[in-house]
Amino acid sequence: MKNLFLSTAMLLSVVCFGQKPDVAVGKATYQYIHIRDTTNRDKPYKETMALLLGRNASVYRSVTKQQQEEEMANQVARQVKSAPDPNHLALTITGPGPVSTDEYYQYINNKKLYVEEQVINYYLTEEPLPTIKWAIKPDTMSFGTLHAQKATTRFKGRDYTAWFCTELPFHNGPWKLSGLPGLIVEAYDAKKEVVFKFMGFEDVSKLNQTILPPADDIKTTPQDLARLKEARVKDPAGFSKAAHGGGQQRRNTNSFMSSIDPSKIASINIVKSTSDNNRINNNPIELPEKK
Template sequence: MKAFILLLINMCIFVYNASAQTPDLAITKATYEFIHIRDTANRTKPYKETMVLLSGRSASVYRSLTKQQQEEKMANEIANQVKGAADPNHLSLTITGGGVISNEEYYQYPATKKLYTEEKIINFYLTEEPLPVINWTIQNDTLSIGTLHCQKATAHFKGRDYEAWFCADLPFKNGPWKLNGLPGLIVQAADIKKEVIFNFMGFEDISQSKQTIQPPADDIKTQPKELARLKEARDKDPQGFMKSTHGNFNSSSRNTGLPLASIDPNKISSINIIKGDNSNSKTNNNPIELPEKK
């Protein structure tokens, strides 16, 4: 670990010289268990999801590993059934449902102080805004998390009071979700009410994987306020929203997470969806971002 940390320091000397428009190669991957008390009437069953933070020299992206795993599982199920079908022109498919997961990806660019958020609402949308400035207070408390020596910091952010543990040996000024701005990777964090928790699960070198970090160029560009209005319309009338957007999809060359898209719909006789093991509730009366008290 010490040798890898020294390598990171050398690789990140020029971390703030790259443009946000330039693809960045991922160097490390941190994995987190995200826990969120979304339904305050049912606190014993919090929302849970496995997330990953890929960090490079000039950028990072925070996204759902659970979503990726669900999509891969679905794709394998469909591929195996298509391959073993008695009549490939009349397919009867059984698919395991994925459950409620995150549709957002967060791209941080400390050098240009930009935050890009991708979210899928029928189409893929991308917003750009200033990277949030968080006024951290660094404490003297220290803690070993695995093999990482961490230090405590506290801050008020998005309506909540957070306690975070960062590792100064890992020279990244980022963290899970929108958390950023400490002199080292934010390894673990939680609000003091323990309603929003980012639990550290692991850290690894992925510098040989050739994974790139860059907001998708083919997303629909919009403003955060406009996207919020779109989400509000969807939440107020889901069926009406689906009808109004039917057939109005933006093209995308990337994997959309819909394995059925590659199959001729005329060849599908039936689709049976069975319940998966994801027990996350759709109820969210306690959003991660709260309005500030006046």
């Protein structure tokens, strides 16, 4: 397995990431609803997502993932603080539920899409920003105080309806959706198997949040990353062992846990997550086009 991992890693190509940091001025929040398990349609996968928007760039990522990590940190902090013996810690932690780990960076002016994926380590791939052929319709709809217009398209194997708001002068949208003359505030496919439901928009210009992929991401290509994933499928345990120790900051690791002396931890009990989401995904968001 070690040789397989090393030979696969050698295929990783350096992608020239020349984009400049952008400062976020707005944030749109969505409820992402996806029927991932077609044998259990009455229990769709649900997750809160955020689209952080700058003048040129945006990043779409999971809010639920961040909330889970913060709650795990709080659980550990409370137990350490109240422990009768700080040198003999017995910790109980609620395990995380299924969440989206991928992050999507759209650069509208440069027509680039960068996707950060976690395969033990964090990898960053570059591809052209999708050119989506939208058909703008006369239909309108209000989302609170925002007025939106309808557009339709065929994209990644699905027929989508999107509602865009010209009052919000961004050409971005959730996931890989983009290219309309206003922010995409809501979108869904014809079967309502994939839904990006609008939850709100806020001005974040005073927070000084930067939009730029982490500097320690490993740059590669979609093709080479696919080979790496194949290596993981063939031998998950061996892959995990070989992939650790890459020098990356473990951004998903509980930061409070990393500050505790491991010799003081007597036991860690992981309680099953209370999330309703299951891990089955037989209906991926991207489908092959019919020939």
